[in-house]
Amino acid sequence: xxxxxxxxxxxxxxxxxxxxxxxxxxxxxxxxxxxxxxxxxxxxxxxxxxxxxxxxxxxxxxxxxxxxxxxxxxxxxxxxxxxxxxxxxxxxxxxxxxxxxxxxxxxxxxxxxxxxxxxxxxxxxxxxxxxxxxxxxxxxxxxxxxxxxxxxxxxxxxxxxxxxxxxxxxxxxxxxxxxxxxxxxxxxxxxxxxxxxxxxxxxxxxxxxxxxxxxxxxxxxxxxxxxxxx
Numbered sequence: 373x374x375x376x377x378x379x380x381x382x383x384x385x386x387x388x389x390x391x392x393x394x395x396x397x398x399x400x401x402x403x404x405x406x407x408x409x410x411x412x413x414x415x416x417x418x419x420x421x422x423x424x425x426x427x428x429x430x431x432x433x434x435x436x437x438x439x440x441x442x443x444x445x446x447x448x449x450x451x452x453x454x455x456x457x458x459x460x461x462x463x464x465x466x467x468x469x470x471x472x473x474x475x476x477x478x479x480x481x482x483x484x485x486x487x488x489x490x491x492x493x494x495x496x497x498x499x500x501x502x503x504x505x506x507x508x509x510x511x512x513x514x515x516x517x518x519x520x521x522x523x524x525x526x527x528x529x530x531x532x533x534x535x536x537x538x539x540x541x542x543x544x545x546x547x548x549x550x551x552x553x554x555x556x557x558x559x560x561x562x563x564x565x566x567x568x569x570x571x572x573x574x575x576x577x578x579x580x581x582x583x584x585x586x587x588x589x590x591x592x593x594x595x596x597x598x599x600x601x602x
Contacts, residue, residue, distance in 0.1 A: 396544055499549070553568045
């Protein structure tokens with residue numbers, strides 16, 4: 373590798389990572405199966421504890437995607453399943469303030485008054501249409517595995533998203549699917565013992581959608597890091 377390469381490669385990788393964002397409005401442009409397979413082939417190189425590779429992925433497009441979306445939307449509208457608890461009852465103060473800021477920015481970009489529960493509910497339902505992305509993914513893991521394997525799964529998902537972004541594709545990881553696991557389990561015929569980690573929308577971002585330009589702020593390195601021995 374030349375000196376120029378040693379400078380250019382980190383800049384390219386950094387640019388790809390920094391350009392990743394959660395996209396919530398997609399174009400109908402199809403994504404070929406070969407491209408999705410390529411992304412998964414890259415993602416499978418993610419690290420895992422003792423090489424256990426705890427991930428499993430269902431990739432849906434076309435009619436199977438449509439059927440799942442319809443079933444999930446019916447479940448969302450019925451609102452009969454217990455709410456998912458992906459956060460504790462009381463978030464730590466720093467996390468809570470960031471969550472609140474996200475809500476303000478998100479609904480403002482959509483032109484939705486945060487007091488309008490009906491409009492917020494309809495927008496939440498957009499998750500279950502994969503925000504119109506042509507490809508939907510559902511990630512599952514063996515229920516018996518611990519948080520360490522879930523950390524492995526997170527690295528797999530992030531690697532997939534970065535690989536997608538490097539190819540001009542966009543994604544949105546969605547924990548909202550977890551609440552509707554019974555619906556997903558039935559339609560995808562999940563074997564006993566497997567549980568849903570999250571879903572993901574995959575496709576090409578709608579460049580005209582304001583919701584895709586949230587630009588959420590991130591804490592500075594000094595706010596979450598302690599250096600010792602430097």
